[in-house]
Amino acid sequence: xxxxxxxxxxxxxxxxxxxxxxxxxxxxxxxxxxxxxxxxxxxxxxxxxxxxxxxxxxxxxxxxxxxxxxxxxxxxxxxxxxxxxxxxxxxxxxxxxxxxxxxxxxxxxxxxxxxxxxxxxxxxxxxxxxxxxxxxxxxxxxxxxxxxxxxxxxxxxxxxxxxxxxxxxxxxxxxxxxxxxxxxxxxxxxxxxxxxxxxxxxxxxxxxxxxxxxxxxxxxxxxxxxxxxxxxxxxxxxxxxxxxxxxxxxxxxxxxxxxxxxxxxxxxxxxxxxxxxxxxxxxxxxxxxxxxxxxxxxxxxxxxxxxxxxxxxxxxxxxxxxxxxxxxxxxxxxxxxxxxxxxxxxxxxxxxxxxxxxxxxxxxxxxxxxxxx
Ligand SMILES: Cc1cc2nc3c(=O)[nH]c(=O)nc-3n(C[C@H](O)[C@H](O)[C@H](O)COP(=O)(O)OP(=O)(O)OC[C@H]3O[C@@H](n4cnc5c(N)ncnc54)[C@H](O)[C@@H]3O)c2cc1C
Numbered sequence: 061x062x063x064x065x066x067x068x069x070x071x072x073x074x075x076x077x078x079x080x081x082x083x084x085x086x087x088x089x090x091x092x093x094x095x096x097x098x099x100x101x102x103x104x105x106x107x108x109x110x111x112x113x114x115x116x117x118x119x120x121x122x123x124x125x126x127x128x129x130x131x132x133x134x135x136x137x138x139x140x141x142x143x144x145x146x147x148x149x150x151x152x153x154x155x156x157x158x159x160x161x162x163x164x165x166x167x168x169x170x171x172x173x174x175x176x177x178x179x180x181x182x183x184x185x186x187x188x189x190x191x192x193x194x195x196x197x198x199x200x201x202x203x204x205x206x207x208x209x210x211x212x213x214x215x216x217x218x219x220x221x222x223x224x225x226x227x228x229x230x231x232x233x234x235x236x237x238x239x240x241x242x243x244x245x246x247x248x249x250x251x252x253x254x255x256x257x258x259x260x261x262x263x264x265x266x267x268x269x270x271x272x273x274x275x276x277x278x279x280x281x282x283x284x285x286x287x288x289x290x291x292x293x294x295x296x297x298x299x300x301x302x303x304x305x306x307x308x309x310x311x312x313x314x315x316x317x318x319x320x321x322x323x324x325x326x327x328x329x330x331x332x333x334x335x336x337x338x339x340x341x342x343x344x345x346x347x348x349x350x351x352x353x354x355x356x357x358x359x360x361x362x363x364x365x366x367x368x369x370x371x372x373x374x375x376x377x378x379x380x381x382x383x384x385x386x387x388x389x390x391x392x393x394x395x396x397x398x399x400x401x402x403x404x405x406x407x408x409x410x411x412x413x414x415x416x417x418x419x420x421x422x423x424x425x426x427x428x429x430x431x432x433x
Contacts, residue, residue, distance in 0.1 A: 063124065064131035070108060071139040079104065086143030087311070089406030091266040095221060098142045102176030105144075112150050112174045115158065119166060120174030126356050133307025137314075148218065149173035149180040153226050153245075156296045160243075160283045169224075169245070181222035183213040183246070183270060184293065190215075191419050194237040194290070198229040198272060200244060205279050207231075207244050209252070209272040215413075219255045219268040222248050227272070228293045231286050241289035245281040252276060261405045262397060298364060300414045309349055312375065315403060316341055319382045322400060328385040337381050344374050362427045369420040372410035379407030 061069075075083050082101045085094040105111050106120070113129050115121025124132070144150070154173050157165055172178035189195040198211025209229060219225065225246050232240030248255070252275030257265035284292040320338060323329040329338070348371055355363050382400040383390050393401055411417045425431040 062131070063128040064135060067110065067132045067135040068139070070110070071135060071141055074104065074108075075139055075141060082142040084140045084142065086145070088143075088409070089260075089262045089264060089266075089402045091143070091218065092264050094142070095145065098145045099176065099179075099221075101142055102144060102146045104176075106146075106174055106176040111146065111176060112154060112170075115154065115170065115174065119158075119170035130307070130356070134310055137307045137310035145218075145221070146173060146176050146179055148182060148222075149178065152182060152296050152299055153180050153224075155299045156226070156283060156292060159295055160292050164280070165245075165283070178223045179218065179221055181216050181219040181225045181248070181270075182296075183216055183219075183225040183227035185215045186212060187214055191416055193228070193293070194241075196228050196230060196241060198227065199233070200227075200229045200231050200242065201233075202279055206276040207242075207246075207279060207282070209244065209246055209275045209277065211272050213270040213272070215258070215267045216255075216270045217267045217413075219248065219270050220257060220265075224248060225253075225270065226283070226296070228289055231289075235287075238290035240287050241293070242286050243283040243289035243292040244277055245283065246272070246275055246277040250275055261408065262402055297415065298361075308371070309345065309352065312345055312348075312371075312378070315378060315382070316345060318399065319378065319385055322382075323385040326385060326387050326389070328387060334381070334384060337377075337384075341374070341378055341381060348374060362423060365415070365420040365423045365428075368414060369417055369424070373417060375410045376407045379404040 079097075079101050082094060082097050086098055102111070109120070109122060110132070112119070112121045113124040113132055116123055122128075150173060154170060157169050161169070169178075173180070183198075184193060184196075186196060186198060188197065198209065198213065200207045200209040202208075209227060211229060213219075213225075213227070216225070225248055227244045227246050228241055229244060230240055231242040235241070246253070252273050254271040254273070256269040256271070258267055258269060259265050260267070283289075319341075320329070323334060323338060328334045351370065352367065355367060383404040386400055390401060397405070415423075426433060
């Protein structure tokens with residue numbers, strides 16, 4: 061049996077039985093839905109070997125080929141399985157630990173991610189360091205065998221449910237820009253860490269402010285050498301921007317189908333301008349799929365900026381279209397947002413996180429086209 065067939069059968073069985081109630085839960089703008097049952101599901105996936113497929117077997121993975129990983133993500137989306145609660149661990153910090161971690165760090169941190177036992181969040185952005193990440197001001201120093209961390213992070217997705225945070229901070233006093241930064245792994249459940257939720261446009265709170273006030277982590281919980289954190293942080297961003305887009309596109313396909321269905325119901329499909337936008341949206345999604353297939357390779361390169369730019373701008377336009385096809389009725393949110401209203405509001409964030417569109421264009425200009433800064 062191919063991995064695709066195996067995954068399809070396993071997902072169908074699991075999601076019609078014990079875990080039928082988690083089907084379709086969670087996702088952008090809906091992370092508040094069923095966190096606990098989705099965490100149980102994450103552990104269930106881990107036990108059956110369906111998390112971290114790309115990782116070496118030693119850490120619970122299957123050393124799966126890219127084609128098999130794509131097949132799994134496609135089947136996962138097709139089965140309407142819930143949004144993963146462990147995606148930051150599996151997709152961002154896990155690959156970074158595999159690339160930069162010591163043998164002890166790999167043994168300590170990778171298996172609990174694979175099992176779904178430990179969840180992570182990303183502590184990069186600060187009030188004065190977003191696109192300009194090199195302006196990070198959070199600082200840390202060594203004291204009695206531990207790093208002591210002080211500073212503020214912001215927009216930290218899922219910090220309120222995370223066990224660990226990977227924190228980019230300044231460990232060389234007086235250093236500037238990308239020099240003197242380190243990449244620390246900090247436990248969240250301690251008196252020196254305060255998490256304060258931020259309410260989003262959707263009315264839900266998926267990201268947070270995180271305050272480190274003398275938070276401690278073992279001196280060994282650093283990825284790469286002290287002062288070399290920038291290099292490690294950039295590697296993580298490469299994984300974030302290159303995150304498996306083929307699975308994501310099945311979700312997009314489903315959203316587009318819902319927009320078309322709504323257009324038929326409201327009569328918006330007879331409006332020539334909206335018809336044109338619907339057709340364009342479909343065509344661009346096909347192009348996105350072909351491009352993603354062309355770009356499949358294990359190590360992300362500068363082309364991930366093209367992919368990020370393309371999918372996020374497309375998705376934001378889809379959000380606008382989702383709003384438009386509802387007509388006037390879409391302007392009223394009676395008893396909460398409907399799916400298309402939520403899609404419209406949350407898709408505004410797509411062109412901001414993981415590097416805004418302007419930043420992706422700068423990267424393409426400078427690193428791919430060789431244009432001046
Ligand atoms: C939904 C969501 C989840 C997030 N999750 C996390 C998380 O888990 N962890 C984390 O650390 N961060 C997270 N972020 C933060 C995200 O990384 C930042 O919002 C992003 O890097 C932009 O930084 P900023 O918000 O400070 O905006 P700014 O950097 O202040 O940018 C403001 C505007 O100026 C433009 N701009 C800035 N610099 C340039 C330039 N050089 N050239 C051209 N235009 C420029 C930007 O494109 C933008 O339009 C999240 C953000 C969102 C929206």
